Amino acid sequence: MPYTRRDTKAGYLFLAPWLIGLVVITIGPMLASLYLSFTDYNLIQAPRWIGLDNFAEMLSDEKLHNSLKVTFVYVAVSVPLQLIVALATALLLDRGMRGLAFYRSVFYLPSLLGSSVAIAVLWKQIFGTTGLVNQLLALVGIDGPGWVSNPDTALGTIILLHIWTFGSPMIIFLAGLRQIPRTYYEAAQVDGASRSRQFFSITLPLLSSIIFFNLILQMIGAFQSFTQAFIVSGGSGGPAGSTTFFTLYLYQEGFGKFDMGYASAMAWLLMVIIGLFTAINFLGAKYWVFHEN
Amino acid sequence: MRTKTIVKHTALIGVGVVMLYPLLWMIVSSLRPDDLIFRAPGLWLRDLEVSNYTGGWTALTHPFSRYLLNSAIVVFGAIIGNLVSCSLAAYSFARLEYRGRKFFFAIMLATLMLPFHVVVVPQYILFSELGWTNTFLPLIVPKFLATDAFFVFLMVQFIRGLPRELDEAAVMDGAGHPRIFFQILLPLMVPALATTAIFTFIWTWNDFFGALIYLTSPDLYTVPVALRAFIDAQGSSSWGSLFAMSIVSLLPVFVAFLFGQRYLLRGIATTGLK
Numbered sequence: 001m002p003y004t005r006r007d008t009k010a011g012y013l014f015l016a017p018w019l020i021g022l023v024v025i026t027i028g029p030m031l032a033s034l035y036l037s038f039t040d041y042n043l044i045q046a047p048r049w050i051g052l053d054n055f056a057e058m059l060s061d062e063k064l065h066n067s068l069k070v071t072f073v074y075v076a077v078s079v080p081l082q083l084i085v086a087l088a089t090a091l092l093l094d095r096g097m098r099g100l101a102f103y104r105s106v107f108y109l110p111s112l113l114g115s116s117v118a119i120a121v122l123w124k125q126i127f128g129t130t131g132l133v134n135q136l137l138a139l140v141g142i143d144g145p146g147w148v149s150n151p152d153t154a155l156g157t158i159i160l161l162h163i164w165t166f167g168s169p170m171i172i173f174l175a176g177l178r179q180i181p182r183t184y185y186e187a188a189q190v191d192g193a194s195r196s197r198q199f200f201s202i203t204l205p206l207l208s209s210i211i212f213f214n215l216i217l218q219m220i221g222a223f224q225s226f227t228q229a230f231i232v233s234g235g236s237g238g239p240a241g242s243t244t245f246f247t248l249y250l251y252q253e254g255f256g257k258f259d260m261g262y263a264s265a266m267a268w269l270l271m272v273i274i275g276l277f278t279a280i281n282f283l284g285a286k287y288w289v290f291h292e293n
Numbered sequence: 294m295r296t297k298t299i300v301k302h303t304a305l306i307g308v309g310v311v312m313l314y315p316l317l318w319m320i321v322s323s324l325r326p327d328d329l330i331f332r333a334p335g336l337w338l339r340d341l342e343v344s345n346y347t348g349g350w351t352a353l354t355h356p357f358s359r360y361l362l363n364s365a366i367v368v369f370g371a372i373i374g375n376l377v378s379c380s381l382a383a384y385s386f387a388r389l390e391y392r393g394r395k396f397f398f399a400i401m402l403a404t405l406m407l408p409f410h411v412v413v414v415p416q417y418i419l420f421s422e423l424g425w426t427n428t429f430l431p432l433i434v435p436k437f438l439a440t441d442a443f444f445v446f447l448m449v450q451f452i453r454g455l456p457r458e459l460d461e462a463a464v465m466d467g468a469g470h471p472r473i474f475f476q477i478l479l480p481l482m483v484p485a486l487a488t489t490a491i492f493t494f495i496w497t498w499n500d501f502f503g504a505l506i507y508l509t510s511p512d513l514y515t516v517p518v519a520l521r522a523f524i525d526a527q528g529s530s531s532w533g534s535l536f537a538m539s540i541v542s543l544l545p546v547f548v549a550f551l552f553g554q555r556y557l558l559r560g561i562a563t564t565g566l567k
Contacts, residue, residue, distance in 0.1 A: 006470075007470075010470040011385050014384050014470070017437060018379075018381075018382035018397075018439035019397070021378070021438025022397075024419075024438065026440065029412035030407075030415075089308060092301055098302075099302070099305075103309065106309045106313060107312060108554075108558065109550060112495055112546055112557075113499075116498075116501075117516075118517075118520060118540070122316075122319050122536070125532055130332075132334055135331075136334045139334065172562060175563070220408070224409060227501045234524070234525075251506075254414055255506050260414050260418070
């Protein structure tokens with residue numbers, strides 16, 4: 001189609017704020033952070049080119065390795081668990097059932113609050129030595145540990161917080177379930193297929209692209225988690241580094257020690273990791289994501 | 294069939310109770326004396342303890358109303374910014390034909406996946422060079438440049454659902470693009486604009502990282518940063534007032550949720566926003 005001059009001019013005019021943002025707020029800073037990742041820069045002195053030193057430092061930085069481990073465990077555990085809970089709840093919420101709107105709202109609310117400082121504060125208390133969980137355990141005679149002050153359980157409490165916010169993937173699952181034609185199930189019933197057979201042969205394949213979408217979205221988000229770990233650990237990433245998420249370590253290096261070069265190198269590592277995992281997911285999707293026709 | 298329905302509702306109510314219990318317990322605890330919080334898992338209240346609210350409100354350098362006002366300013370600026378810039382970009386992507394449009398659209402989609410941390414250091418340096426640290430500008434100005442690609446995407450999808458005949462009829466009547474956009478499409482885009490406004494409200498209100506790095510002067514603290522300062526000031530010694538101020542900070546989000554849930558739920562169902 002030929003482009004008219006009028007449309008071209010208007011097109012760029014309407015696009016102008018976004019274009020400026022793209023250059024000034026996104027691409028420019030990306031290039032700058034790529035440059036800074038090869039420098040030593042503390043905001044006061046000019047950046048000093050040090051080549052690959054930051055990246056070499058990463059190889060021997062135990063704290064960085066630990067933060068990577070913490071983040072991988074968090075992503076690998078909390079994302080699938082959250083999606084399973086979201087899907088299970090969505091399946092329970094049939095269309096046309098009584099009180100659907102009410103349940104949907106109740107389950108969705110934590111998703112909106114979950115990333116706030118207030119909820120992180122609440123979590124810190126709930127899993128504290130004298131917190132709600134231990135009070136409940138005391139009722140049945142169990143003397144619970146201080147969950148957030150114990151390196152073995154601290155990360156688990158943040159994973160639970162993530163699962164608690166299953167409402168937003170649940171809503172997406174609900175929308176996906178609604179698109180599956182009822183006639184498929186009716187036909188399957190006529191053929192005598194059991195409920196579980198229907199689930200594995202109809203629901204799961206037809207929902208696979210939605211599962212994939214949720215998986216990618218939640219994974220990218222989980223890699224960038226920050227607030228919860230920051231508040232629960234009081235900014236330290238403790239106890240014993242057990243909640244030092246990668247982004248929290250990046251914050252400590254960049255905005256705590258003002259080692260902006262190292263923080264930039266870390267940011268690029270994060271981007272490569274997220275890109276890699278996304279790519280792996282897309283490649284793997286060929287084998288399990290079902291496309292009609 | 295009936296027993297199945299009962300089992301299902303029981304399961305759902307069970308999940309619902311688990312979901313809401315921590316929130317209800319926090320509300321109740323904020324109205325209890327501190328010593329009771331440490332040994333009362335239940336939700337009953339003997340007598341209301343309002344001192345957590347009155348004491349917490351004034352425990353920091355400024356009364357809490359100051360931080361609420363700061364947050365309100367940032368949120369208001371962010372909403373206006375997103376509404377204006379994202380709708381303009383969306384119109385361009387959805388309705389105009391020009392060289393480079395598809396390319397830019399692909400880039401816009403790619404930025405959806407970009408981790409925020411890759412740009413945060415240079416952005417910080419840029420804003421501090423401009424002398425904007427310790428102002429609200431770094432939290433507001435980017436919104437006027439359509440940096441929240443999610444909303445651009447949401448609006449593009451929405452505009453594509455509106456009949457093109459509307460635009461064509463307006464062209465027949467001699468309308469230019471600004472008129473088509475402002476007088477015909479924008480009024481029809483109210484649901485998408487409302488979704489954008491409500492999500493911007495909630496996300497900006499909750500935003501901790503941005504406020505943490507840009508606002509270091511207590512005069513300018515937004516609610517999340519003030520809450521964090523509150524934790525540092527009080528330690529864990531007074532959970533009551535900590536909870537009271539947490540409730541205060543969650544209240545606007547809750548109200549936005551109540552009034553906007555129709556838009557919120559539809560918004561995430563169609564685009565997968567958080």
